[in-house]
Amino acid sequence: MTSSVRFTEEMLGHVTFGELDFARGAQPNRDGSGAFKFHLTIEVEDIEAFGNDPLRPATAVGWIESDAFGGKLPVERGWFNLFVDVEPGVKHMLYRLWFRDGVGHPLTMTGFKLVKDDAGFDVWKDTTTLFTRVLQGHVEEGDDATATVIASGIIIIRARDFAKQLTTFRAGGPSVPNQLGALTKFGVIFVQQLAEAYLRKGRRGGRDGVRA
Incomplete structure (x- = not known):
C-alpha cells in the first residue's frame, strides 16, 4: 500500500490587473484593491512515486x-510541483x-517559486516568494x-504562517512506521x-528565471 503526505500552506500579497511585470504588480494599490490570498492543502498521494x-x-x-475577483472562491482543481529542474542549479x-x-x-492562477543561489544562501526568500499570474x-x-494575462504580482508566506504550516504535516499509510x-x-x-540548488559545485551563471 502507498503512503501519502499532506500539508497546508497559506500565502498572500497583491496582484495588479493588466500588469505583466511581477514586481510592479506586487505593489499595493492606494485604494487597497488587488490583495490576493490562497489557502491550500497540498497532498502527495504516493511518496515513493513522488x-x-x-x-x-x-x-x-x-x-x-x-475582493477584486469576487471574494472567497473555491479552487476547482489544483496542481503543485516541488523543485522542478529548469537548468543546472535552478529549480521552480x-x-x-x-x-x-x-x-x-x-x-x-499560475505561480512559481524561483529556487536559485543568486544572492547567497537566500533559501527563505526563494521558498516563500511566489511569482503569480491570473490567466483567463x-x-x-x-x-x-x-493565454490572456488578467493580472500579475507576488505573494509570500509570512513567518508566522510558515511556523503554522510546519504543524500541519500529516501522513497516511498502512501503519505508523509507514507514515513516519x-x-x-x-x-x-x-x-x-x-542542496542541489545552493551547494552544487560548478554552478553556472545565467538568466534569473523571472520573466515578464
Missing part, C-alpha cells in the same frame, strides 16, 4: 480570496489553480504562453533538492 518523478507532482485543494516550485470569479468566469480561462499546463517513513522521505527529498 520521489522518483522529476516533476514531483502533488494535488492542491482549498480556496482563493480576493510550481502552482496551478483553477477557480472562477464571483460571476462564474473561469480563471487560472482554465488553462492547461503548457498553454500559458497563448513517508514524512521522513519528504523531508529528505526537500533537503536534497535545496
